[in-house]
Amino acid sequence: MNKKVLIWVVLCVPVLASAQFSRLRNQPLFDKTPLHFGFHIGLNWYDFNMDLADLSEQPDLFGVTSEALPGYNINIVSNLRLTEHLDLRFTPGFAATVRNLHFDMVNPFTSEREIITRQIESSYVQFPFHLKFKSVRIDNYRLYLMGGLRYTNDLASKAKVVDDGLFKLQRHVADYEVGFGADFYFEYFKFSPQIRAAWGLTDLLVQDGTPQVEAFDALRNQAVLINFTFE
Numbered sequence: 001m002n003k004k005v006l007i008w009v010v011l012c013v014p015v016l017a018s019a020q021f022s023r024l025r026n027q028p029l030f031d032k033t034p035l036h037f038g039f040h041i042g043l044n045w046y047d048f049n050m051d052l053a054d055l056s057e058q059p060d061l062f063g064v065t066s067e068a069l070p071g072y073n074i075n076i077v078s079n080l081r082l083t084e085h086l087d088l089r090f091t092p093g094f095a096a097t098v099r100n101l102h103f104d105m106v107n108p109f110t111s112e113r114e115i116i117t118r119q120i121e122s123s124y125v126q127f128p129f130h131l132k133f134k135s136v137r138i139d140n141y142r143l144y145l146m147g148g149l150r151y152t153n154d155l156a157s158k159a160k161v162v163d164d165g166l167f168k169l170q171r172h173v174a175d176y177e178v179g180f181g182a183d184f185y186f187e188y189f190k191f192s193p194q195i196r197a198a199w200g201l202t203d204l205l206v207q208d209g210t211p212q213v214e215a216f217d218a219l220r221n222q223a224v225l226i227n228f229t230f231e
Contacts, residue, residue: 026140026185031081038077038231040194043070044223046097046122049200051218060106062113064215071097075126077229087132089146095124097223101167103212118167118212123156128177140185147178150198159206167213168206175200175221181229192229198222 030036047068055061075093082088103116130148157171179196200220205213 026187027190030185030190031084031134031137034081036079036231038079038190038229040075040077040091040093040192040227040229042073042075042194042225042227044073044095044097044225045070046099046221046223048099048101048204049220049222051216051220053215053217055215058211058214060108061103061211061215063104065102065104067100067102069098069100071095073124073126073225073227075128075227077231079132079231085134085136087134089128089130089132089148091126091128091130093126095122095126095152097122097124101212103215105211108211116212120167120169121156122154122169124173125153125155127151130177134183137185142183143180144183145178145180146194146196148176150175150177164208164210167210168208169204169219170202170206172202173200173204173221174202175223179225181227190229190231192227192231194225194227194229196225196227198225 045068048066050064050066052064055063073093073095075091078090080088099120101118101120103118105116106113107116128148128150130146132144132146135143152173152175154169154171154173158166158168159171161168175198177196177198179194181192181194184191199222202220204219204221205216207213
């Protein structure tokens with residue numbers, strides 16, 4: 001084989017191999033835009049962080065447990081680029097959830113000990129602000145951490161309803177959230193699965209004098225959320 005041809009082959013093989021095995025980046029300028037929008041949908045499991053009172057002082061009440069049931073949420077995403085690895089996100093939306101509180105107590109009508117359940121429905125209009133800390137992009141994905149604060153208005157709150165058969169929660173709620181996820185870049189959009197946890201900053205109790213409310217010193221939100229974002 002001619003030496004010139006051999007040298008040409010030796011020089012071209014690495015280039016051809018690199019072109020064959022390198023991955024084409026989808027939407028390489030996506031994260032360079034100062035502002036972009038999207039939406040996310042997800043599932044939530046809201047529960048209670050319970051600060052119980054001294055139940056020994058309440059002879060008709062023996063214990064309280066909570067039960068988280070699955071709900072859903074839908075949010076709009078507004079993303080402001082601050083730096084190469086930091087974004088500010090505003091994600092207003094709606095969330096629906098159901099929780100149960102089970103009271104081991106003496107029924108005042110039958111004078112027998114039993115489990116009395118109070119089901120609590122919430123319809124949240126949410127206004128979260130988050131900071132998103134992004135890793136270096138590798139091919140068509142990157143990882144991120146996020147955290148922030150959220151104000152919530154519970155449209156289903158019965159705080160002002162006079163009914164001893166209801167367990168009432170405050171209408172206005174503040175929480176803080178942390179989470180992590182991954183951004184996957186496709187040809188026409190970016191898809192981001194995410195796991196997030198939330199803890200309440202405000203006390204949810206409505207002091208109405210009922211025995212169930214007297215079981216708590218404070219009651220706050222805690223939740224796990226799984227979101228799927230499209231941008």
